[in-house]
Amino acid sequence: MPGEKSRTHGGALLVSELRVLFRRRRTWAMLAALASIPVLMAVVVRLSAEPPGPGEGPPFLDQVTNNGMFVAVTALVLTTPLFLPLTVAVVSGDAIAGEASLGTLRYLLVAPAGRVRLLVVKYASAVAFCLAASGTVLLTGWAIGAALFGTGEATLLSGDTIGVGDAVVRSLLVGAHVTICMLGLAAVGLFISTLTDAGVGAMAAVAVLTIVAQVLGQLDQLAWLHPWLFTHHWLAFADLLREPIVWTSFMQNALLQAAYVAFFGALAYGRFSTKDVLS
Amino acid sequence: MARTWSRWLPAAVVPLVIAGSVAFAAQAGAEDLPERSPGDVLALLADRGHQPFSGEFEQTSDVGLPQLPGGVEVPGGDGDAAAVTSALEALTSDHTGRVFVGEEHQARLQVFDTFGERDVIVNGSDVWVYESAENAAAHTTLPADAGDHATTGEQLTPDAIADRVVEAAVPTTELSVREDVEVAGRAAYDLVLTPRTDATLVGEVAIAVDGETGQPLQVTVTARGEQAPAFRVAYTLLDLTAPDADLFAFTPPAGADVEEVSPPAEALQGDETRSPDHEPTVIGTGWESVAIIEAGERALADQPLLTQLTSAVDGGRLLSTDLVNVLIADDGRVLVGAVPLERLQAAAGSE
Amino acid sequence: MSATAPAAEQTEATSTELAIETSGLTKKFGQQVAVNGIDLAVPRGAVFGFLGPNGSGKTTTIRVILGLAAATSGSMRVLGRGVPAGLDDALPRVGALIEGPAFYPFLSGADNLRRLDAADRHANPATRDDRVAAALDRVGLAHAARKKARAYSLGMKQRLGIAAALLTPRELLVLDEPTNGLDPQGTREVRSLIRSVAAEGTTVFVSSHLLAEVEQICTHAAIMSVGSLVAQGSLADLRGSGQTVVRVTTPDGEGAVAQLRHLGLDAASVAPPRGAGRDLDVAAVEAPLSGDDPAPEDIVAALVAAGVRVRGFDVEQPSLEDRFVALTGEGFDVAR
Ligand SMILES: Nc1ncnc2c1ncn2[C@@H]1O[C@H](COP(=O)(O)OP(=O)(O)OP(=O)(O)O)[C@@H](O)[C@H]1O
Ligand SMILES: [Mg+2]
DSSP: OHHHHTOOOTTHHHHHHHHHHHHOHHHHHHHHHHHHHHHHHHHHHHHSSSOOOTTOSSTTGGGTTTOTHHHHHHHHHHHTTTHHHHHHHHHHHHHHHHHHHHTHHHHHHHTTOOHHHHHHHHHHHHHHHHHHHHHHHHHHHHHHHHHHHOOOOEEOTTSOEEOHHHHHHHHHHHHHHHHHHHHHHHHHHHHHHHHOSOHHHHHHHHHHHHHHHHHHTTOGGGTTTGGGSTTTTTTGGGGGGSSSOOOHHHHHHHHHHHHHHHHHHHHHHHHHHHOOOOO | OTTGGGGGHHHHHHHHHHHHHHHHHHHOOOOOOOOOOHHHHHHHHHTOOOOOEEEEEEEEEOOSOOOOOTTOOOTTOOHHHHHHHHHHHHHHSOEEEEEEEOSTTEEEEEEEETTEEEEEEEETTEEEEEETTTTEEEEEEOOTTOGGGGGGGGTTSHHHHHHHHHHHHGGGEEEEEEEEEEETTEEEEEEEEEESOSSSSEEEEEEEEETTTOOEEEEEEEETTOSSOSEEEEEEEEEOSOOOGGGGOOOOOTTOEEEEOOSSGGGGSOOTTSOTTOOOEEESOGGGOEEEEOOOSSOGGGSHHHHHHOEEETTEEEEEOSSOEEEEETTSOEEEESSOHHHHHHHHHHO | OOOHHHHHHHHHHHHHHEEEEEEEEEEEETTEEEEEEEOOEEETTOEEEEEOOTTSSHHHHHHHHTTSSOOSEEEEEETTEETTTTHHHHGGGEEEEOSSOOOOTTSBHHHHHHHHHHHSTTSOGGGHHHHHHHHHHHTTOGGGTTSBGGGOOHHHHHHHHHHHHTSSOOSEEEEESTTTTOOHHHHHHHHHHHHHHHHTTOEEEEEESOHHHHHHHOSEEEEEETTEEEEEEEHHHHHHTSOEEEEEEESOHHHHHHHHHHTTOOOEEEOOOTTSOSSSOOEEEEEEEOTTSOOHHHHHHHHHHTTOOOSEEEEEOOOHHHHHHHHHOSOSSOOO
C-alpha cells in the first residue's frame, strides 16, 4: 500500500465526471434540442416558396440560401439569448447541488475527492458542456446548411464577400465567442450550486438570473451597469462578421467573462470549502 | 474552524484586483504635453497633414428626448416625415463605428448596428454606400473637381465634426485650453470653444486635439447650464498605420440591390434633415444661426409620432431638446437652431 | 483546528493504538447541540459498536469525524491524522457508509463504484475493474453489476454501499446502520462480512441501534444519549458493570428463598417466568450473584440437599440491552 501511494491519478475524476455528464440522457436531450434549432430553421427556409429577403426574420437568415454555413450563425443568434444559457444553467446549477440531492456528494468527499479538486472538476465539465452545446449548434448548422443549400460565397455585414474557407473561420470564431460567453454564466451557476442541496432550485435560479441580466441590459437608466453584466456582449458576435473583424467586443467579453469566472469561482470556493455537507 | 474566514479571502481579493486594474487602465498616464496657447492648438488642428489611420469611435447623445423605439414605422412615413423621424433617431440614439483613412481620397466609414452595418466607401472618385439591413448598395462617381466632397461621408467622425464646428464658430467664440486629456490612449489638448453670445443653447464645445498629429480625437457638446455633455463623439481606438488598401475597393455582394446615383452627391450624404428638393436657408451667423426648411407636401405636425414629441407653442409646434430646438411652423416650414424658442419664433416671423 | 506539527510526532504512537480518537468533540446546529463534548477512543483492530437511540447524534459524529461537517469545538484524529487538516491522507484508508447508500440512478452498480473509485486519486485505475468486480462479488451483487442503480432494491443498494466502502483495502471501515433494509439472510451476511473484514485487521466502526447485532459482532462499544457519550469500553467491560443473576424456578418458592439467603445471596421471589404453565404452582426466585458467592452448581446442590425441588435453574449474564436501556431510558419518544 504505502508504495502505491506515491502515484496519484488526479485526472481520473475529470474523466469520470465527463463520462457521467455524457452518459446522462438529460445531457443528450439538451444537445438534441439545441441541434433541432438549426435543422428546423434550415428545413423551413428550404421548404418555403420564397427565400427570405434582406432584413426578414432573424439576423443573417437571408444569407442562408447563399451559403449554408450561415445556418450555423443564425442558429447561434437564435439560441444564445435563451436556449443555450438554459442548458448551461441546468448543467452548472446541478453541478454540486445535484450531487448533494442524490447524496453522492458525501461519498465523493470521503473518497476523498477533495473539495477544491471536485469544484475544479465540476467547473471543467461545465466548460466541456458549453463547448459541446455551442459546438452542437455550429456543427449541425454547418451540416444541414451544406446539405440543403450547399456552400458558396458569403456576404459580411460590411458588404464584403468572403469564400468558404473564410466563412468556416468566421463561424468558428462566432462559436468561440458564444462559448466564452457561457463561461461566466457557468461560474455563476457553480456558485449558486454550492448554496443549496436542491438541484432544481439552483438550475432555476441560474436561468432566472440570465433573464434578469438581459432585462437589466435593456434598461437605459442602468447604462452604467451594462458593461458589467455577463450578458452584455452575448450578441456582439456580429462584430466578427464585419470586415475587417472588430476584436474590441470579443476581447472585452473575454476579459469580462474571465472576471466573472475569477469572482464567482472565488465565491464558490469560499462557500464550498467551508460548507457542512449534511445531505 | 477558527480560520474558515480565510477561505473567503479570495472572494474579497478578486473584486479588489478587478477594480484596481480597471482603475489603473482608466488613468494610465496621459503623458505631459508641452504648454500651448489656444491659438497654437487651433493652428495644430488646422495645419494637420493627411494622416492614414484606422479608428473605432463611439457617439453618444443625451439631448433630453425620449429614446425612440427602434424601427418605428411612421404611417405613410415616406418623404419628409420619414426624414424627420430618422433625423430624430440619429439625434437620440448612440452609435459605434469605425473609420479607415488610406491615401488621399480613400476613406471608409462603418456605422454599426447590433446585427447590421452602414458603410460609406470613398475611393478616388468612386463613392459606395452599403446598407446591410437592406442588402442595398448605391454607387456614384464624383466629378474630377469634386474637391473635398470625398470627406462628406465621414460626418459622424470626430474629424469631420471638429472641422465643421471650428469653421462655423471660431469668429464668435472664446477659445481656451483645458487640462490635457487622454483619448484612445493618446494625449490630447482639450480645446474649449465657448460661445460669446447668450442667444444659443450651447454651453461649450470641447475638442480634444491630438498633441502629436493635431487630429481631433473627441468632440463634446455641452448644453448651457449642464454638466454632462449632451453629445459626445470620440475615438476609442486609433491606429496610425495605413489600413489595408483592399478595404477601399468595394464590390457590392451578389444579390444586392445596386443603384447608380448621378452626382451631385448630396443624396448620398445621408443628411436626412434636408430633403434634396428643399435646400435650407440659413439666417443669422455662428452660434445663433437658424436653418429654415421649406414646407413639404405633407403637414408634418399631423404625424402622430411628432404630435407626441412636440408641444404646441405660439406659431407652431416645438420639439425641444437640450441642444437644439425645432419649430414646426403652422405654415409647414421647419426651423432648426441651437437657439432658444423665441429666436426661432422671431425667425419664422421675419421671413 | 489542530496543529500539524505535534500531529507528526504523535503519529506513530497513536496510530498503533487508536483508529479514531476525539476529545471534547462538539457539534451544534444553531442552538441545538447535536454532539456534546464526546471523547471517543476506538482501538485499532476493534469492531466498535456505536450505539444510541434515534437522534442521539451518531450520524452527526460520523460526519464530523470524516470531515463532511466542521466541528464546533474539540479535536479529533482518524488513523493518526488530525481532522480536518490530515484527512486527505487518512480518508483513502477509510471506507464509509454514511446514513444510507447514495448512487447515480442512471448508472449501473458497477459504474457507480467506478465513479467513486475514480474520485480517490490514490486508487489505481489499472486495477479498478478488478477491484470493482471483487467488491461486488463480496456483497453478493455480482449478478446485478450491470443493472442500473435505480432498479436496485433497498437491500441491494445497501449492499452496493458496503461494496463501495470495500473498494480498496481499508484500515478503517465506518458503517452507519449497515443492516438497514436487509433481509435476515442479508443481515447475517453483513455480520459475517464485518467479521471477515475485521479478521483482516481492519478496524470496524459500526453505528447501530440493533443491540443484538452489536452484541454478536462487536468487541467494543460506546453508547450515545442525547448527544453525549454515556458509556464506552470493551463489551466485557460494559456488561461487567451490570450484574449476573441466578434464577431458580421451583414449586417450593419460600424454601428456595430461605435456602439462598442461607447461602448469603440476596434472594427474592419474582413473577413466574414466561412460558411456565399457569396451572402449575411454580415460583421464580432470583438473586444477584457476585464474585465471592458459591458457584452456581454448588447452589443447585445445596438447594436439592435442602429438599427444594428445582424445576429450572439459570445463570443470566447481564445483557447489553439492559445496560443500554439503563443508560438511555425506556421511553419510546425520541429525546429531541
Ligand atoms: N442538518 C441538520 N440541521 C439541524 N439539526 C440536525 C441536522 N442533522 C441532524 N440534526 C439533529 O442532530 C441530532 C442528531 O442527529 P443524528 O442524525 O446524528 O442522529 P442519529 O443518532 O444518527 O439518529 P438515527 O439513529 O435516527 O440515525 C438530531 O437531534 C437531529 O435533529
Ligand atoms: Mg443516523
